[in-house]
Amino acid sequence: MSLRFRRLVNAYEDQVFSLACYLLRDRSEAQDVAQETFVKLWHRLDDVNKKQARAWLMKVTRNACLDRLRQRRSTTDVTETIAAVDPGPGQNLHHQQLGEWLQRAIGNLKEPYRSLVLLRDVQQNSYQDVANTLELSLDQVKVYLYRARRVLRERLQEVST
């Protein structure tokens, strides 16, 4: 049993931590979420089969992050939220600058767009895996992803002109 758990940890620890990191934008909190997720997996190991494991882990991670973000939002001062509007990377984009700007822009997307971009475009999961994780149909994943990408492009265009 412990061997199976260890295999799942080896296979998915980076993906779980990474998703939590992008969603929360806080490495310390992301570590806590990753640990909570794998503790849950350890207790529910009999109920999670090999095929479902990745989608199950991603779903649990995402839900834990969204809970934390909701709690965070309820305690965030309104003036802070207004001040957090991003100035954009400017016209002459360096690759790294664009990456940093994108991370912030993804963080400002609404759900499920944010998770879609992270799971598909950043983590490169298949459309089917993303659909399973977010409990959406394949068509919904494609439509929502299209909208999310458009929002990112439009924002980038707005700030770079």
Next chain:
Amino acid sequence: MTDKSKREQTQAAIDRLLDGSLSPDQAETLRNQAEQDTHLAKSIINAYQIQNSLENLGIQPAPADLKRRLRGIPSSHRRSPGLAWPVAATAALSLVIAVAVLRTPAPPSADEISQARDELALAMSYLRHYGVQTQNELQQEIGGTLTHALIEGIREGVSKDSNST
């Protein structure tokens, strides 16, 4: 076609271009259009930049400290056994059997059988003793011949009764 729907169509074409789902002919058409339209060209470049940057963000590796903590979970978190359905079903079945056993009279033990035999033997000897005593008393009261006639009369009555039925 309105500006909005034209823009939507262009964005959809760019999306399919990035996904690799645009046919070579359609991709060629889009490229030709982009050569004539700087706005379209800029949109395609923007989309490529974003897509590449998203891919380059990639997966962030878990820190060593977290990896160590995750591997320690089996030893630090005892798994609750939980009542899985086979265990629960077995427990329920055992309970039913126990109730059934308690409700069914238990077969007598060897000691009980032996005691019952002793009691029966005692009762039989008692009956035999009092049976003989009663016969003696009757003989004394009414005489042996009458006793015999009385017993024979009863026998005949019983025999007639059984023949008629």
